[in-house]
Amino acid sequence: MSTTTAIKPETSAVAKNLKAVLADSYALMGQTHLAHWNVEGANFFQLHTAFQTQYEELFTAIDDIAERLRALDVYAPGGLETLAKSSSITEFPTGPAPAKDFVAHLVESHEILLGNATALREAAGEANDLETQDLAIGRIQVHQKTLWMLKSFLKNL
Amino acid sequence: MSLGAVTDWKRDAARIVEELFRVTSPENWDLLLDLRQALLAGEDWARALDLFLHCRVRLESDHYLPFYRLRRLIAASLRLEATSAGLQPSSLGELLKDRHRSLADLKRRVRREWFEHSEEPGGHVSLRVVEA
Numbered sequence: 001m002s003t004t005t006a007i008k009p010e011t012s013a014v015a016k017n018l019k020a021v022l023a024d025s026y027a028l029m030g031q032t033h034l035a036h037w038n039v040e041g042a043n044f045f046q047l048h049t050a051f052q053t054q055y056e057e058l059f060t061a062i063d064d065i066a067e068r069l070r071a072l073d074v075y076a077p078g079g080l081e082t083l084a085k086s087s088s089i090t091e092f093p094t095g096p097a098p099a100k101d102f103v104a105h106l107v108e109s110h111e112i113l114l115g116n117a118t119a120l121r122e123a124a125g126e127a128n129d130l131e132t133q134d135l136a137i138g139r140i141q142v143h144q145k146t147l148w149m150l151k152s153f154l155k156n157l
Numbered sequence: 158m159s160l161g162a163v164t165d166w167k168r169d170a171a172r173i174v175e176e177l178f179r180v181t182s183p184e185n186w187d188l189l190l191d192l193r194q195a196l197l198a199g200e201d202w203a204r205a206l207d208l209f210l211h212c213r214v215r216l217e218s219d220h221y222l223p224f225y226r227l228r229r230l231i232a233a234s235l236r237l238e239a240t241s242a243g244l245q246p247s248s249l250g251e252l253l254k255d256r257h258r259s260l261a262d263l264k265r266r267v268r269r270e271w272f273e274h275s276e277e278p279g280g281h282v283s284l285r286v287v288e289a
Binding site: 093096097105107108151154156 | 218219221226254
């Protein structure tokens with residue numbers, strides 16, 4: 001089966017959703033990096049390493065998302081100020097906090113991104129843009145898996 | 158109480174409490190019901206905060222995420238107010254990082270902080286819980 005990737009204008013639903021996923025992924029990468037630096041307590045080594053794995057994965061994904069925008073002939077938004085304005089992810093305050101608070105904050109952020117990536121998957125499907133849909137499905141899988149891991153950490157068994 | 162009058166944060170908080178009924182044992186339900194009602198009524202914030210602290214001590218270790226969400230909503234929507242104009246308690250966000258057992262316990266922490274920073278009030282100063 002052949003797939004067609006129509007070139008979409010700046011205002012298409014696919015482009016809008018790609019930009020939302022890009023901005024929130026960037027914000028989440030920053031928040032995960034912050035957690036990597038500032039987490040403290042008995043689980044420090046475990047969380048410090050896990051957060052590094054997560055922000056490195058996000059760094060690679062952000063490049064793929066931005067380059068998908070370019071492939072659709074849409075300019076990728078960039079810069080901390082621009083991306084922060086477009087993101088719906090809140091910032092974790094700087095300072096001492098229980099390690100579980102860092103994890104809970106990241107759970108909420110991954111849930112936001114899961115919602116955005118799902119909206120992107122739907123928009124791409126409607127536009128018959130299977131390549132973007134494939135990218136969205138990949139992001140959904142990553143966020144679902146990370147949510148499973150983070151939520152498992154919060155369980156008290 | 159009309160439902161239309163209930164602001165979003167109270168509804169969101171009540172919804173989080175409602176979800177806890179599914180995952181907690183029945184002996185906690187009376188306390189959770191009281192908390193839900195206090196949040197929706199919005200008439201006695203001291204009681205609502207006290208109930209939240211009691212529920213938190215009892216349930217947070219097994220249900221960290223809902224209590225984190227509740228804590229953030231409460232910290233953003235309520236604040237402590239001293240009757241003496243010159244005294245300012247720490248923000249609820251800061252105070253709720255520690256797991257206080259009750260509102261009385263939390264108030265003792267505020268008074269201890271004032272004492273440690275040489276801000277102990279001369280006369281009796283009461284602390285009220287008000288909507289931010």
